[in-house]
Amino acid sequence: xxxxxxxxxxxxxxxxxxxxxxxxxxxxxxxxxxxxxxxxxxxxxxxxxxxxxxxxxxxxxxxxxxxxx
Amino acid sequence: xxxxxxxxxxxxxxxxxxxxxxxxxxxxxxxxxxxxxxxxxxxxxxxxxxxxxxxxxxxxxxxxxxxxxxxxxxxxxxxxxxxxxxxxxxxxxxxxxxxxxxxxxxxxxxxxxxxxxxxxxxxxxxxxxxxxxxxxxxxxxxxxxxxxxxxxxxxxxxxxxxxxxxxxxxxxxxxxxxxxxxxxxxxxxxxxxxxxxxxxxxxxxxxxxxxxxxxxxxxxxxxxxxxxxxxxxxxxxxxxxxxxxxxxx
Numbered sequence: 001x002x003x004x005x006x007x008x009x010x011x012x013x014x015x016x017x018x019x020x021x022x023x024x025x026x027x028x029x030x031x032x033x034x035x036x037x038x039x040x041x042x043x044x045x046x047x048x049x050x051x052x053x054x055x056x057x058x059x060x061x062x063x064x065x066x067x068x069x
Numbered sequence: 070x071x072x073x074x075x076x077x078x079x080x081x082x083x084x085x086x087x088x089x090x091x092x093x094x095x096x097x098x099x100x101x102x103x104x105x106x107x108x109x110x111x112x113x114x115x116x117x118x119x120x121x122x123x124x125x126x127x128x129x130x131x132x133x134x135x136x137x138x139x140x141x142x143x144x145x146x147x148x149x150x151x152x153x154x155x156x157x158x159x160x161x162x163x164x165x166x167x168x169x170x171x172x173x174x175x176x177x178x179x180x181x182x183x184x185x186x187x188x189x190x191x192x193x194x195x196x197x198x199x200x201x202x203x204x205x206x207x208x209x210x211x212x213x214x215x216x217x218x219x220x221x222x223x224x225x226x227x228x229x230x231x232x233x234x235x236x237x238x239x240x241x242x243x244x245x246x247x248x249x250x251x252x253x254x255x256x257x258x259x260x261x262x263x264x265x266x267x268x269x270x271x272x273x274x275x276x277x278x279x280x281x282x283x284x285x286x287x288x289x290x291x292x293x294x295x296x297x298x299x300x301x302x303x304x305x306x307x308x309x310x311x312x313x314x315x316x317x318x
Binding site for chain 1 (some may be wrong): 146149150157163175211268283297303304307
């Protein structure tokens with residue numbers, strides 16, 4: 001049981017390290033799924049807009065993460 | 070599947086697997102040199118068999134999932150996985166966090182194995198050495214398996230598998246020849262590159278899964294890799310500046 005718990009924790013760690021990065025990424029995906037298709041008129045801009053949202057979120061996360069305590 | 074997609078999948082799988090295999094090799098070498106090669110290699114081999122069984126069970130099941138659902142799920146996981154690597158590589162390049170040091174890890178693992186006691190004898194099998202190698206190879210191997218399956222989700226599974234297999238063979242051969250950790254491999258640069266490629270693949274698959282059109286179709290993948298490289302270089306500069314201004318004087 002302990003080995004299974006360790007394995008699951010390691011598996012979780014593959015995808016989640018910084019909680020704000022994970023939440024930010026999932027929010028971007030939710031925006032791409034539910035918001036972008038409704039508000040962006042030109043269909044060809046939907047993919048690039050999603051890409052841009054991820055980049056902005058990453059830059060913001062790095063800026064916050066680089067702060068020395 | 071275009072040649073562009075296939076070659077990108079091959080390179081991404083090769084580089085990602087190279088990083089993971091180097092990390093696994095460090096532990097196997099540390100265990101092998103301190104506790105004996107028999108339990109170390111048996112642990113690594115048992116892990117390889119375990120991983121093959123896992124892939125054989127779950128691999129065919131993925132074929133039954135509708136392609137758009139699979140692209141979306143795999144894309145989200147790949148994006149979470151890749152962006153985690155990329156963020157860490159950016160912070161390491163900016164010297165905000167320490168870089169990965171295979172020589173240091175090798176020394177720590179060697180010291181740990183020496184202090185553990187209960188080494189192999191003819192009558193006694195070294196369970197500690199076996200489990201240490203089994204765990205290390207399984208963890209790194211799981212990352213390799215996931216990366217290969219995720220990158221290959223769009224029909225390039227064979228190409229991605231070949232990339233990963235080539236990396237594994239290369240690292241195993243170097244390990245046999247050198248008998249020391251591959252500390253000269255520029256691991257952070259590799260992780261930086263792989264983080265960018267996996268993030269681009271993740272974004273691309275999510276777009277495909279959600280039916281978001283990509284200008285230029287498969288070419289968008291290359292454009293995203295190039296743009297992520299530019300933005301990551303910018304992120305390194307931002308992180309350096311931020312760390313400098315917030316450092317305690």
